[in-house]
Amino acid sequence: xxxxxxxxxxxxxxxxxxxxxxxxxxxxxxxxxxxxxxxxxxxxxxxxxxxxxxxxxxxxxxxxxxxxxxxxxxxxxxxxxxxxxxxxxxxxxxxxxxxxxxxxxxxxxxxxxxxxxxxxxxxxxxxxxxxxxxxxxxxxxxxxxxxxxxxxxxxxxxxxxxxxxxxxxxxxxxxxxxxxxxxxxxxxxxxxxxxxxxxxxxxxxxxxxxxxxxxxxxxxxxxxxxxxxxxxxx
Amino acid sequence: xxxxxxxxxxxxxxxxxxxxxxxxxxxxxxxxxxxxxxxxxxxxxxxxxxxxxxxxxxxxxxxxxxxxxxxxxxxxxxxxxxxxxxxxxxxxxxxxxxxxxxxxxxxxxxxxxxxxxxxxxxxxxxxxxxxxxxxxxxxxxxxxxxxxxxxxxxxxxxxxxxxxxxxxxxxxxxxxxxxxxxxxxxxxxxxxxxxxxxxxxxxxxxxxxxxxxxxxxxxxxxxxxxxxxxxxxx
Numbered sequence: 001x002x003x004x005x006x007x008x009x010x011x012x013x014x015x016x017x018x019x020x021x022x023x024x025x026x027x028x029x030x031x032x033x034x035x036x037x038x039x040x041x042x043x044x045x046x047x048x049x050x051x052x053x054x055x056x057x058x059x060x061x062x063x064x065x066x067x068x069x070x071x072x073x074x075x076x077x078x079x080x081x082x083x084x085x086x087x088x089x090x091x092x093x094x095x096x097x098x099x100x101x102x103x104x105x106x107x108x109x110x111x112x113x114x115x116x117x118x119x120x121x122x123x124x125x126x127x128x129x130x131x132x133x134x135x136x137x138x139x140x141x142x143x144x145x146x147x148x149x150x151x152x153x154x155x156x157x158x159x160x161x162x163x164x165x166x167x168x169x170x171x172x173x174x175x176x177x178x179x180x181x182x183x184x185x186x187x188x189x190x191x192x193x194x195x196x197x198x199x200x201x202x203x204x205x206x207x208x209x210x211x212x213x214x215x216x217x218x219x220x221x222x223x224x225x226x227x228x229x230x231x232x233x234x
Numbered sequence: 235x236x237x238x239x240x241x242x243x244x245x246x247x248x249x250x251x252x253x254x255x256x257x258x259x260x261x262x263x264x265x266x267x268x269x270x271x272x273x274x275x276x277x278x279x280x281x282x283x284x285x286x287x288x289x290x291x292x293x294x295x296x297x298x299x300x301x302x303x304x305x306x307x308x309x310x311x312x313x314x315x316x317x318x319x320x321x322x323x324x325x326x327x328x329x330x331x332x333x334x335x336x337x338x339x340x341x342x343x344x345x346x347x348x349x350x351x352x353x354x355x356x357x358x359x360x361x362x363x364x365x366x367x368x369x370x371x372x373x374x375x376x377x378x379x380x381x382x383x384x385x386x387x388x389x390x391x392x393x394x395x396x397x398x399x400x401x402x403x404x405x406x407x408x409x410x411x412x413x414x415x416x417x418x419x420x421x422x423x424x425x426x427x428x429x430x431x432x433x434x435x436x437x438x439x440x441x442x443x444x445x446x447x448x449x450x451x452x453x454x455x456x457x458x459x460x461x462x463x464x465x466x467x468x
Contacts, residue, residue, distance in 0.1 A: 101370040102370040102373040102376075102418060103373060104373055106382070108343075108347075136332055137335075137336075137342035138342070140338075140339060143333060146340070146389075147408070148385050149386070151408065152386065153382070155382045173410065174385065174412075175407070177406065178405050
């Protein structure tokens, strides 16, 4: 397969599969024996009042089963999970000592410094919402969030939306409009939805708004390509 | 001004202005009195052989003046540099204790863990090249770089290309095709160029290739909007 894929499949997303599609699917892919599972998407002392209030509101929505909270974990499965890389392509191998230090990008900072977020999924509406607070280590322009940090969370949210609805996918295209800068350490709501499916292609979109919904910070579209466990991607 | 801007203007980019357009411009924007300036784009022990070789090749190209090495610094200018935020918009103010912890996103990791890169600029050709090694804390799919980490470096490189050519700009749109996953800790070359200028809009593009140039990992376009120091952006 030519010209296809990138990085939706993070640990964070893998973990969402644990909870939306069960362990069986991931066990099959990873041949894992033991998983250390800690949920990083629960409130911690770095969360602002805005983030806590929004989290509580969405947890309330989960009570009738219409929304589900998607846990976010590092899922530290040593060594063998990395056999996943053979899934991808005949790329230059990564040294084991480097892999042993690997951390999922969106959970690689200490609490409060980087990406603080929680995700919720509505199966009927094929929607995923990410409540995101960008910490002080994600600065772009002085006092504002870096565009790459927002792109990271947009990629992650669209990826989770796709995976939650359709299974394992990788990003093929991201098209992001940056409308208004996001003040550092503030909270935004990334609302994504599945728009269309064409064969192995899934089209998703999202917008990024302030907590009071008055400011549209960004909108974006994503194209994702389904991973086929029986096929190499090259 | 409506629907326009985002986060190209990082410290890293600010520092490139110091060296391409001189201090005067930035002094005017920041009203800074003292700058601590350490260049993070020089070889360090975490750099692979590939990155060192490429760096040496580009430094060689700098000898006849056709290319320039763009230093990358945190430029820790305490307090008053953050008055830059008034440049942007009537956004919710960021608390001073949070701002005091702020770090530029692409230089927020310890040496070797995150974004290791060096940039070079060719004024005649309006091109900027970024040599980028993504560390183990930037993992997306197991063993591979997160798409958001690549988007971050694409945003940064296109931004530097624009700023180096044209002055202060902010990202309005990024459109990224992910063609082939990048193995974690490997080196890629991001080659960007200025394509077109229309009033305050600048159109740039780039591709991301492996060191041996055989693999096209990604291509992207960017739209940047010029900042006018005399005008608010809202």
